[in-house]
Amino acid sequence: MSDILLEVKDLKQHFPIRTGFFKKTPLKAVDGVSFTIGKGETLGLVGESGCGKTTVGRSILRLYEPTAGQVFFDGEEVTGHNIQAMRKKMQMVFQDPYSSLDPRMTVEDIIGEPLDVHNLYSNKKERREKILELMNYVGLNSEHATRYAHEFSGGQRQRIGIARALAVDPQFIVCDEPVSALDVSIQAQVINMFEELQEKLGVAYLFIAHDLLVVHHISKRIAVMYLGKIVELADADELNENPLHPYTQSLLSAVPIPDPDIARSRQRIVLEGDVPSPLHMPSGCPFRTRCQYATEQCALECPTLTDRGNGHLSACFNR
Amino acid sequence: MSMPLIRVQDLHTSFFTDSGEVCAVNGVSFDLDHGEILGIVGESGSGKSVTAYSIMQILASTGKIVDGHIYYKGEDITQWKDKQMRDFRGKCCSIIFQDPMTSLNPVFTIGNQLIEAITLHTDKKGKEAKTRAAELLELVGINEPLRRLKQYPYELSGGMRQRVMIAMALACEPDILIADEPTTALDVTIQAQILELMQKLQKEMGMAVILVTHDLGVIASMCDNIIVMYGGRICERGTAHEIFYNPKHEYTKGLLRSIPNVTRMKEKLVPILGTPINMLNLPAGCSFCARCDNAMKICLTEKPEEISINENHKASCWMNIRDAVMAEGGNTDE
């Protein structure tokens, strides 16, 4: 038995975009991504808006049919045929607690839906008990079971979404920006809940977020994406102390640090220009249009992720 | 003693809604000096934006300043007529919002909008105004300004649109720039560019800046002085150093404990429990009372006065008042 729960191999997700009357250009939202997640582990996934983080999560769960590549769950390949059964083991929590729940459904119905779909109870009483237990788990008052989603605050709604994901007793959850829409004072409650659930139930997470401090806090390892590719992947502390890829270096240096002394003594590496459109990817290294270390080789070839020691992977010719 | 650039005195702003009066701002006072960068942080719904909008008098039609004064260079602008306020907004004080798309008109080019702002608020006309528009775009770090003037907002990236917004706000060379969550919608690397730009412009042009944000990281790197708001009131104010290293209000302390600590990254976060307060139904005492671990009896019934911790720092929390009384040698035999 290996400790690897999820293995993603050279995953590609290209969306055909109409760019002319008869012309379609593939938008390479995810372009050859590989990583593994261990049992009960949290892998953080960071990168700028539009770099493909959500698409990675959705492709793993086959909410899109991947263009290429494979996903293995506990050694078994996830395919169109077994995906229904797989969704008992893999779940997703969405970014926006305001739009991802149907406001006209009661909490009980929202959490009960996956129980219904997967036939996870033998009678009404058992169904109700399971729902109340789940509500308890995520810190929701079980007296509120018959209330509607729209009657809850953002933090509470995010808990409902998580209870729903937990209903099928999954081993792996894709958490797509689960705290971004919440007020700072509520974020910590939800983050702690994710951590406690992991300790209790051993669930593994792919944790997507744009707040790098939160990702560093919750993740064991972190993957950094740029324009559909993973450019660096390492242990969370190692990545933060010793970033190798030029993009990661500038990304980390741009994070606003909530500590005036550190914030003011720090040297920012300010990037010039904008992220290129994924419809017009630069040749070679996707970062070369903004990279201060770019050389001729960078325009000709695309660097691959290689191990620089102790599982610290980076995709760069020069750093 | 000279008058500050802006003095907000005991401001009360309310919205009159179907469900009743929402007391969004309940007695806020502060000064803003020439060239100062003042940060306003606080809970969502605590009245940060309403405070800023009250200064410019750009509240929703149901909103009204019900009490208090706002002085600009010593003159009470709450008494000004519409025409004077329009001039104030055009020439003295500018604002940039979180979402540049809502404030740029999608059907006009960047050039149309920028040139209009310039002709409206300065005495530059025609060719001169166009040259100035290009200059402004260059100033905010947009290359090929003459080509950009012909483009529409949707043709620009989010970061560029925010730069255009800043250029528009600077068109009238204001004394005061109010930035309401100016970088919240942007990626960290773009955010860093915009913050850097704002710092640079602030230094060069000597404007005063009010920066409204919920991001403690942004506040820590940008602001000289910080105001922390909760429930429509200022619960604590001071220099960045005092607020971050010596917080004296339970909400501020809670806020700092609830975010990851950079030097102890893996330490468990300590959340602020409970839910944000209901502005329709404000408590009699300290508005943070229901969520405060250290609440005392008096906190339920009486609003804590603001007291000075030191010359750079003030807080409104009964704990400090109790400590101060005890330090004076009063009742120490507990």
Ligand SMILES: Nc1ncnc2c1ncn2[C@@H]1O[C@H](COP(=O)(O)OP(=O)(O)OP(=O)(O)O)[C@@H](O)[C@H]1O
């Ligand atoms: N269904 C789709 N059809 C076409 N293009 C898509 C689709 N979904 C995503 N894209 C494009 O794929 C790219 C990656 O999008 P994705 O949502 O994965 O980014 P992200 O990293 O999650 O960004 P954010 O941080 O803004 O959520 C973007 O350019 C996006 O416009």
Ligand SMILES: Nc1ncnc2c1ncn2[C@@H]1O[C@H](COP(=O)(O)OP(=O)(O)OP(=O)(O)O)[C@@H](O)[C@H]1O
């Ligand atoms: N047009 C309005 N009508 C009624 N109530 C309003 C209106 N605008 C604001 N409020 C209320 O006033 C209070 C303060 O709102 P404000 O927008 O100043 O909060 P904020 O501190 O800026 O929050 P955020 O961080 O979410 O932007 C809130 O309770 C809000 O619901």
Ligand code: SF4
């Ligand atoms: S491969 Fe070249 S362009 Fe890409 S990050 Fe490395 S140095 Fe920069």
Ligand code: SF4
């Ligand atoms: S005044 Fe009382 S309730 Fe308010 S923050 Fe201080 S101790 Fe807590």
Ligand SMILES: [Mg+2]
């Ligand atoms: Mg996304």
Ligand SMILES: [Mg+2]
């Ligand atoms: Mg606001």
